[in-house]
Amino acid sequence: MKPVFLIGYMGCGKTTLGEVLAGLMQCRFIDLDEWIEDRCGMTVVQIFEKMGEQRFRRLEVEALLEVAAMTDVIVSCGGGTPCHGDNMALMNQAGTTVWLTTSPERITARLLLPEQKCKRPKINTLAADEVLPLVKRELQARSSYYSQAQMQFDSTDIETAAATQRTARRLAMELGMRS
Secondary structure, three states, rough: OOOOEEEOOOOOHHHHHHHHHHHOOEEEEEEEEHHHHHOOOOHHHHHHHHHHHHHHHHHHHHHHHHHHHHOOOOOOOOOOHOOOHHHHHHHHHEEEEEEEOOOOOHHHHHHHHHHOOOOOOOOOOHHHHHHHHHHHHHHHHHHHHHHHOEEEEEOOOOHHHHHHHHHHHHHHHHHHHHH
């Protein structure tokens, strides 16, 4: 099976849903940010702080090229991955791209969880009331990239383990119908 690339804004459920989906489809799960962190020996936050976003984006393209050449993988991409260079064209050519969608309000609620906020460079210094406006602005700005995905899938219902299992089964069925 060609790679499946899960794209969408941070907090839309790419990792949560991707891990369960990989198990159901008997594939390897790869979180692109973790892939980069493992290779650099730094967190994404540290890479942004020490090397800047431009260097991070170059590392991201290198990582994307590596995983795009693999088979039987579900790849959770960073929220900005589709918005840089030719990343969307690369992913669409190499495999199946799935845009995970949910409301800006649901995304914001997920991002404001303490364990989430601290590891997100774009929001870790913002006040809680500044996050929703940022999410809305960036979703609007990124929609032209995200909409290039081959599939769009509602990832709203992943708040519990059982709901995530149901949602992942639905997505696995839709992916199966495409092959």
